Amino acid sequence: MSTEARKPPTQIALKIRRVxxxxxxxxxxxxxxxxxxxxxxxxxxxxxxxxxNLENQHIAAGFGFLRNNAxxxxxxxxxxxxxxxxxxxxxxxxxxxxxxVSVVGIFFATVIGFIxxxxxxxxxxxxxxxxxxxxxxxxxxxxxxxILFWYLAVLAALPNPRQSISLFGLAFVSNRGLVIPRPIxxxxxxxxxxxxxLGIVASLALRVHARRALFQRGQVIRIWPYVLGLLFGxxxxxxxxxGLPFSFELPQLKGFNFAGGSRIIPEFVxxxxxxxxxxxxxxxxxxxxxxxxxxxxxxxxxxxLGLSRGTTLRLIVVPQAMRVIVPPLTNQYLNxxxxxxxxxxxxxxxxxxVFAGTSLSQTGQAIEIIAMTMGVYLLISLLTSAVMSxxxxxxxxxxxx
Amino acid sequence: MKRVTLxxxxxxxxxxxxQAADAQTLKTIKxxxxxxxxxxxxxxxxxxxxxxxxxxxxxxxxxxxxxGAIFNDPTKVKYVPLSAKDRFTAxxxxxxxxxxxxxxxxxSRDTSLGANFTGVTYYDGQxxxxxxxxxxxxxxxxxxxxxxxxxxxxxxxxxADYFKANNMKYxxxxxxxxxxxxKAYEAGRCDxxxxxxxxxxxxxxxxxxxxxxxxxxxxxxxxxLGPMVRHGDDQWFDIVxxxxxxxxxxxxxxxxxxxxxxxxxxxxxxxxxxxxxxxxFGEQLGLTKDWVVRIVKAVGNYGxxxxxxxxxxxxxxxxxxxxNLWNKGGLQYAPPIx
Numbered sequence: 001m002s003t004e005a006r007k008p009p010t011q012i013a014l015k016i017r018r019v020x021x022x023x024x025x026x027x028x029x030x031x032x033x034x035x036x037x038x039x040x041x042x043x044x045x046x047x048x049x050x051x052x053n054l055e056n057q058h059i060a061a062g063f064g065f066l067r068n069n070a071x072x073x074x075x076x077x078x079x080x081x082x083x084x085x086x087x088x089x090x091x092x093x094x095x096x097x098x099x100x101v102s103v104v105g106i107f108f109a110t111v112i113g114f115i116x117x118x119x120x121x122x123x124x125x126x127x128x129x130x131x132x133x134x135x136x137x138x139x140x141x142x143x144x145x146x147i148l149f150w151y152l153a154v155l156a157a158l159p160n161p162r163q164s165i166s167l168f169g170l171a172f173v174s175n176r177g178l179v180i181p182r183p184i185x186x187x188x189x190x191x192x193x194x195x196x197x198l199g200i201v202a203s204l205a206l207r208v209h210a211r212r213a214l215f216q217r218g219q220v221i222r223i224w225p226y227v228l229g230l231l232f233g234x235x236x237x238x239x240x241x242x243g244l245p246f247s248f249e250l251p252q253l254k255g256f257n258f259a260g261g262s263r264i265i266p267e268f269v270x271x272x273x274x275x276x277x278x279x280x281x282x283x284x285x286x287x288x289x290x291x292x293x294x295x296x297x298x299x300x301x302x303x304x305l306g307l308s309r310g311t312t313l314r315l316i317v318v319p320q321a322m323r324v325i326v327p328p329l330t331n332q333y334l335n336x337x338x339x340x341x342x343x344x345x346x347x348x349x350x351x352x353x354v355f356a357g358t359s360l361s362q363t364g365q366a367i368e369i370i371a372m373t374m375g376v377y378l379l380i381s382l383l384t385s386a387v388m389s390x391x392x393x394x395x396x397x398x399x400x401x
Numbered sequence: 402m403k404r405v406t407l408x409x410x411x412x413x414x415x416x417x418x419x420q421a422a423d424a425q426t427l428k429t430i431k432x433x434x435x436x437x438x439x440x441x442x443x444x445x446x447x448x449x450x451x452x453x454x455x456x457x458x459x460x461x462x463x464x465x466x467x468x469g470a471i472f473n474d475p476t477k478v479k480y481v482p483l484s485a486k487d488r489f490t491a492x493x494x495x496x497x498x499x500x501x502x503x504x505x506x507x508x509s510r511d512t513s514l515g516a517n518f519t520g521v522t523y524y525d526g527q528x529x530x531x532x533x534x535x536x537x538x539x540x541x542x543x544x545x546x547x548x549x550x551x552x553x554x555x556x557x558x559x560x561a562d563y564f565k566a567n568n569m570k571y572x573x574x575x576x577x578x579x580x581x582x583x584k585a586y587e588a589g590r591c592d593x594x595x596x597x598x599x600x601x602x603x604x605x606x607x608x609x610x611x612x613x614x615x616x617x618x619x620x621x622x623x624x625x626l627g628p629m630v631r632h633g634d635d636q637w638f639d640i641v642x643x644x645x646x647x648x649x650x651x652x653x654x655x656x657x658x659x660x661x662x663x664x665x666x667x668x669x670x671x672x673x674x675x676x677x678x679x680x681x682f683g684e685q686l687g688l689t690k691d692w693v694v695r696i697v698k699a700v701g702n703y704g705x706x707x708x709x710x711x712x713x714x715x716x717x718x719x720x721x722x723x724x725n726l727w728n729k730g731g732l733q734y735a736p737p738i739x
Contacts, residue, residue: 056633057515057631071558072573072575075572075575155585175588176590256545257545259545266590344552344577345577347574347585353577354552357552361487361488361553363513364490364493366489366493
């Protein structure tokens with residue numbers, strides 16, 4: 001019997017990887033540079049060829065159109081906008097509308113998701129069945145269908161503005177949306193804001209101090225009475241000194257619609273409802289998986305230390321579960337943001353609707369506009385992803401993992 | 402997603418092809434055996450599929466007339482339904498050979514889209530439709546109204562201009578397709594539905610109770626609707642342009658789908674030129690001598706097409722008005738075929 005060591009077989013894959021620069025060395029780097037240069041050259045050729053061809057066909061090209069007047073109106077604008085503003089401003093208006101629906105949607109999706117997950121995990125039979133039913137129904141119906149359902153169902157159920165439902169004469173609900181009194185800044189406004197900001201900063205500082213005391217000396221400091229005083233008492237005192245920070249402009253029925261007040265349009269409500277309930281059903285399952293991934297011994301250890309069930313969950317189980325939850329949760333946040341582009345079906349003026357839709361057909365510059373829109377979604381997604389990575393990293397670090 | 406696909410097709414076509422848009426459209430169509438025609442997603446009277454899936458309408462008949470002139474068979478058309486937003490990209494990217502989709506002729510569309518309008522098939526203007534229960538009699542009473550509109554149209558811009566010029570406030574809700582817009586109007590999301598007046602009459606037929614809605618008298622814009630072709634192929638541009646002129650000319654000469662064979666035998670020099678028994682005008686276009694006969698046999702003259710689809714012979718019952726011949730008080734006028 002031979003004891004000679006067997007030679008490893010030649011690995012073609014390894015060789016190829018080495019040639020492509022898998023192993024550092026001048027050779028590999030040079031190959032990579034050449035590769036990048038070739039890619040860059042191809043991209044340059046495509047772009048310049050496209051420009052030449054578009055010019056030949058007299059199709060307008062370039063980004064000059066962004067300075068032209070848009071000439072159409074948008075029904076929800078977070079910044080001031082009229083038809084005589086530029087396409088660039090339309091872009092910003094659409095982007096902000098996309099962002100606001102995404103942020104609000106993400107907030108509600110997370111809240112609903114956590115609640116449903118806790119329901120499903122609850123020892124209460126009824127609660128856990130309700131949670132299960134929610135998840136199984138909502139996540140198995142197409143999102144576009146849900147958006148249309150909320151929009152048409154909500155619209156159909158609501159009366160026209162002249163018969164709108166009045167909430168104490170202050171707010172009105174009709175098929176034109178929810179009209180609420182609009183705060184208008186008064187003389188005491190600046191002082192109020194400054195004091196409120198101070199209160200928030202001081203509360204945060206208190207919290208940091210309390211946590212340090214808890215973790216370093218094991219000392220429990222009760223901070224909530226001080227926080228309450230800082231956040232509510234102090235601004236109240238300021239109001240007494242400086243006068244009311246703002247008054248309210250009440251909405252009034254005038255002609256067809258309400259004049260004055262602020263308005264939340266039904267398209268926004270329907271889209272937020274559909275996006276957050278839909279995404280929440282996925283988040284619920286992610287959260288449930290995360291919590292189940294923490295060994296049940298942790299819970300028992302908590303109770304043997306004399307911690308209540310809530311405290312154990314908050315201080316021991318959830319931080320460990322977060323490590324499992326954060327990466328797939330990021331995916332859901334990204335999905336929600338991208339799904340918000342279905343808004344065009346119900347006339348919510350998001351980026352895809354006003355920019356990649358209306359502006360595209362007014363200017364006909366499909367390549368530029370679609371490229372900009374795709375770039376924006378890519379950027380939003382990468383930013384969300386980066387923020388969540390940082391959060392995930394902090395969670396892991398605090399666990400000493 | 403269709404829009405993204407179209408944009409990518411356009412980007413690839415523009416980026417990769419060495420020489421885009423050769424003067425080859427007619428040859429391409431003949432090789433393919435089909436004319437690709439961009440139409441609306443459903444606008445009764447202009448382009449909409451019937452219960453058997455056959456497309457009918459004024460815009461559809463323009464496609465049928467072109468197919469008739471090329472193939473002597475008006476059925477050789479592939480209809481591509483397009484939303485207002487997608488229509489120009491579909492034409493630019495070569496997905497359709499001609500866009501016959503109630504599209505308003507404007508300067509910027511003529512110059513910056515890489516496409517040309519070939520003529521006016523229907524002189525229209527923008528109007529407003531409201532519920533009768535609102536008791537509104539004029540568009541000037543629409544201050545603070547909510548208006549439903551289809552996105553990506555000249556309508557959207559005219560609307561902004563009109564309300565601004567008359568110092569009125571309004572709220573606009575823009576939808577992707579015509580059907581979504583009508584549905585939202587019917588659900589009460591808005592007080593007013595606005596589009597070209599012909600479109601208002603056509604869409605009113607789609608509502609549950611057409612009698613509860615009225616079209617206001619004001620026309621706030623000029624909307625000359627016509628077919629479009631890509632830049633860079635003058636022969637194809639001429640064919641589409643002269644197909645419409647042939648339809649108008651035959652109405653002027655009293656040639657109809659029923660009497661065209663008799664008329665072709667008459668010893669009238671103009672009739673002989675137009676109907677191809679004298680001269681070779683069709684061949685100059687790249688078609689056959691009897692191209693006008695083929696067109697008239699396929700769809701009839703302009704008057705027949707109008708009556709059948711939007712005029713007296715249709716549920717829309719729109720008056721000829723501006724769309725009458727120039728010598729009968731309208732604007733339809735064709736340069737001579739000679």
